[in-house]
Amino acid sequence: MDTVLDLLVKIQNLDDEIKDTGAELARIPQEIAKLETQIKTREEDLKKAEDRIQELKKNYKLKELEITENEEKTSKLNTQTFAVKTNEEYRAILNEIDFIKKRNREIEDEMIGLMEEEEQLKNSIDRIRADTKEFKDITLGKIADMKKKSESLVERGKMAKAQLHDDFAKLPEDAKNLYTRIKKVRDKAVCPIVDNTCTGCFANLTHQFLNELKQRNKILLCDNCGRILVYTNSRT
């Protein structure tokens, strides 16, 4: 009976291991997906900053062009002033020139703003780029580790299943049926006793019952939860 009880404990441990490795395996793809999203977000932020620099450069050039065009306009208008016949006409042209010059000053202010933003971005982009690369390298390393871990978990699960299969076959028929029946209802079928307590339902066991269990000469069930109780010296 000693062997059967020890075998039952071993089978339960294998069952637990299979369950744990399965749960851990199921979590890994989600964790990998989360890390991949983090990399993507960082890369998108970097791309946004790079695009913004290009956009600022482009806008700056457009404004430069606008200023040149306005300067050409004013010089044409200046030439026209020599040909005017009336004071009214003359004033109208001067007004127009004033208006264009005012507009050019506004454009120059806007260009300073664009330049400042570009400077700021340029100063930080190298750091953003380096940070993104570092984050990506570290995170890809983590992902590779997780994939490796996943493989080893699959292997561990396979081995535990094979071992469980072998050990289960060694049990007497009645113990097999009992284990299967309890497992179906209670998930965990075998509970080692720790601190005079059933580790399945945490019910305290009576002194008399404990003495019976210590003899280890038959399979005994917890009065409270119906699981197989096993007294193991090494565990208490």
Ligand SMILES: [Zn+2]
């Ligand atoms: Zn119990």
